[in-house]
Amino acid sequence: MHVAVLGAGYAGLGVTRRLEDALPPSVDITLVNDGPEHVLTHEVHRAIRRPAVADAITVPLAEVLDRATLVTDPVADLDAEAGVVETTAGQTLSYDYGALCFGSETAYYGIEGLRDHAHPLKTLDDAAAIREDALATIERGGDLVVGGAGLSGVQVAGELAALAREENAAVPEDVSITLVEQLETVAPNFPANFRRAVHDALVERGVDVRTETTVERVDDDAVYTDGGASTDGGDHRDGDDHADGESHADDGRLTYDTLVWTGGIAGRAPTEGERPVVRADLRLTDRTLALGDAARVVDTDGEAVPASASAAIREAKTAATNLERLVESDDDGFRPRLDRYRFDVPGWLVSVGDGAVAQLGPTVLTGAAAKAAKTTVGAGYLTTVGAIRQARDLAEAELAE
Ligand SMILES: Cc1cc2nc3c(=O)[nH]c(=O)nc-3n(C[C@H](O)[C@H](O)[C@H](O)COP(=O)(O)OP(=O)(O)OC[C@H]3O[C@@H](n4cnc5c(N)ncnc54)[C@H](O)[C@@H]3O)c2cc1C
Known part of the structure; x- marks a missing residue:
């Protein structure tokens, strides 16, 4: 058998x-x-800002299997x-x-130009490529756009905002970070209090959240959307001026220097x-x-x-x-x-840059309590698969922030 x-x-x-x-x-x-490793996919976005996290979220399968034969x-x-x-x-x-x-896999839904111009985020290699591109954009000042505000998109936008700050770039004055979502809210499939807390955490960090905005086409310079709504309190549809005097968004056209697509799976x-x-x-x-x-x-x-x-x-x-x-x-x-x-x-947990949002039963936590919950869950999971060193390293990396 x-x-x-x-x-x-x-x-x-x-x-x-x-x-x-x-x-x-x-x-x-x-x-x-x-491949020979188990990777904690739900943490790969962390490696955009903290490449060293890669080691803590990578588990050699040979170390945690007992008698199963491994074919890589x-x-x-x-x-x-x-x-x-x-x-x-x-x-x-x-x-x-x-x-x-x-x-x-990442789903591109046949949107013209999207696959050719956007970074997907599924693997640690994807995270490394996003980091390299985002650092170049942040250094010269420019626009970072994330398409799709599910669990991965909200966390990527949070990491990019934190990365820009760590590189001493002002958000949104030097560097803009725009999160585009077709549906009415961020984290659309999740409870309302969680969605609100995630939205607020992103806006607090300078992310321009645009919901009800559908990506229709992408070319070398811009993402073309159907317009949509900015939910961060500002209305950017007529264009927001950056330090370079150029408009980032006009009539649903969003210029980008770095584009990440987390809009769906296939x-x-x-x-x-x-x-x-x-x-x-x-x-x-x-x-x-x-x-x-x-x-x-x-x-x-x-x-x-x-x-x-x-x-x-x-x-x-x-x-x-x-x-x-x-x-x-x-x-x-x-x-x-x-x-x-x-x-x-029991609930949902996401990181938003160096912060976190946790929904535990009816309660939503942010700040240190949410970060502690996220760290405990991540390290706890690694322990259950027998990856004790990685559990310790992940806890240390998260708590060092
Ligand atoms: C950036 C990001 C953040 C996320 N955040 C969260 C979160 O906060 N909470 C949450 O619950 N979920 C989150 N998710 C979603 C979560 O990571 C996925 O739902 C989860 O990984 C699905 O688990 P899985 O075992 O089905 O697939 P995976 O974890 O993707 O594992 C699939 C495995 O199959 C291997 N494989 C692929 N192709 C082949 C092939 N042809 N032959 C053999 N092996 C193959 C892969 O290498 C991998 O080892 C996030 C996802 C991303 C990308």
Whole structure:
């Protein structure tokens, strides 16, 4: 019997570590990842301002796996019905039961010029490229634009504002940071008090938040939007003058020197860019589950689960239980009763530069309490995956700010 887990992010590593404990030694487990490391994707924006954080959020998989065989080669092709995987190096793996956990790509929605001109932010390499470009913009004075105000976009805008300040640039006089969002609010899928606190934290740091603003086209110099609303108290639609006397925004045209796009996610190549829908038992086919960003999970209440590390970590528990039951059912011949995932997280936490916003139950915290909560959760997660050194380093890096 062979169980394969495809992707070693929050979802895949969580499933694999549970199966290592739960399945009998006679069952082989393979973890296929496109590299030898587990990276805390939800912290990669920190590396824009603090490159040294990269080390604390990178966990060599070999150090935290017990008996699973690790294949460090991307999945190129997948037959989820038959249970057959092909890697880019041409290796073919067959599995009896499997879990598809390879996360997501940046979605560009076919917006003209966007893919060619914007930085995505998914990996530490992306963060390094954004840092280099943003530092050059900050040094000469210019415009930084972030498209998409979900969890990643709000945190990127916060980091860029803090980076500009650390480089002694005044925001928005020397350097403008504009966060563009198509929907009515920042962090649109999250509770109202959290959205408000995140919005206020960004505006306090000089970020120009433009909601109800749709990016329509991008060229070498500008992002063309449908106009939209500035929610930071000012109305910049007629143009705001910078030190160089040039207008940054005019009739929905936003000039940029550095552009980061965090406006959405799409499936990866092995699922042809799709994120397949799975119901609460996470079953994609008879033998394959799908979870984390790689799938659109509809939970046991019929609610769409937000793509998030918080959800991926919790879905991994349901997936591991269900894979264990499927393996057992192969022996006893009964159709297994599968667990169903209900989306339930204690709250949400984001960093906004060197500050943070935490929503814990009905309460929203900012300042030192929110930072402490964020540090505890990040380091706590690393501890649960056995990355003790990284947990200590992350806590030290966060508390040093
Ligand atoms: C900047 C940023 C900030 C964020 N902030 C938050 C936050 O504050 N809170 C929150 O809950 N969520 C946050 N998120 C979202 C969160 O990071 C994702 O929802 C989460 O990473 C999804 O987990 P996953 O395991 O499905 O995928 P991932 O964590 O992306 O892991 C996928 C794994 O699969 C591997 N892989 C990719 N392609 C292949 C392939 N072809 N073959 C094999 N392996 C492959 C990848 O290398 C990776 O190891 C943030 C995301 C970003 C980018």
